[in-house]
Amino acid sequence: MTTRDLSMRQDAHHERTGRISMSGDGLFHIDADGQLVSMTPAPYAAEDILQALLETHPDLLAGGQMTPEAPRRWALVKREQGIPDSDGSGARWSVDHLFVDQDAVPTLVEVKRSTDTRIRREVVGQMLDYAANGVRYWPIENLSLAFDATQSELGNDPHESLIALCEDRDVTIPEFFARVGDNLRAGRIRMVFVADVIPDELMRIVEFLNEQMNPAEVFAVEVKQYRAEGHDGTVIVPAVYGRTAAASTKTSSRRLVDRESALAASKPATLTAIQLLGELATDLGLLVDDTPSSAILKTPSRRSIAAVYLADWDSLDVSLEALRVRGWTSEADAAHTALSRLTSKVLTKKNPTMPTEDAVAHWHELRPILASIADLYAASA
Incomplete structure (x- = not known):
């Protein structure tokens, strides 16, 4: 909500115990005695105070201002989420x-106080480093585990938090x-700079990036x-910057592609791979989960084994990092060696x-x- 919107709403709802209003001169509170109190x-x-506020009150990111046609809601995956710069690295x-x-x-948030000189330029390069490497190297299973741990630490049931976020009990x-x-694979992420005061220089950079980047979004x-x-x-x-007219048009048209369109845009080999994945699932008692852009082979306990990605990617990924997380390093290495014989492409060790x-x-x-x-997975169940 912008300052003007807040003023209009608060002026329209006068409380008996007092109210808050704004003018060009600042923010004012009218107390229960009718006295006008100026707020400055x-x-x-400390920066940590603002970080802690966001941790427990993510609505301060003002999702309704970012996309008024579909206000954003958030759940915290992790504070101080680590980002690797290569496969298998810390x-x-x-x-x-x-x-x-x-x-x-995924929504990456960097917090700086206005007194920190890095908020003007350095923080932008920093965020782009985070985004470029997170998109490429974040293991999804690790993010899922981080979400579970964070929500539990906040006193929430992780599944109930997700149900509330998505408004979907299924x-x-x-x-x-x-x-x-x-x-992440599609680069469909959101980068958000948060501060008590957004400098003009940062505002201009954010507006430029948000107009030029697609499908990523950038806000301050x-x-x-x-x-x-x-x-x-x-x-x-809170007040959001970066939603220019051009960026708003881009954002409103940026939606997840429907599965039918993705299938229609996929290569014949991709459609065949999905069929073969389904046959394997039927033979072995496994599952195939369909998402708008993939078909994911999973165990009955919903552990991911492999995924076929549609349209722009037309690829098959094998989830080897999850094996290493469970201590099956030699098995993962053997699978990687065997997979490398099947393609001329150089395969990464985590998720080839x-x-x-x-x-x-x-x-x-x-x-x-x-x-x-x-x-x-079946032997360890």
């Missing part, structure tokens, strides 16, 4: 907050984070707090990806590799 901007004593950086919205779009954590993975959120001398209480007023043409051409060799991964 109060800087945050965290090189950490983003202040990683949220997900109701459409499973949503599951594995299915939702599979969609997070789809969005000014979260000002106001206090009145000699009075208790604080008023916090090959073109669907190669997957279909070498299906007789690929099928037993996927079956052996399924057997590992």
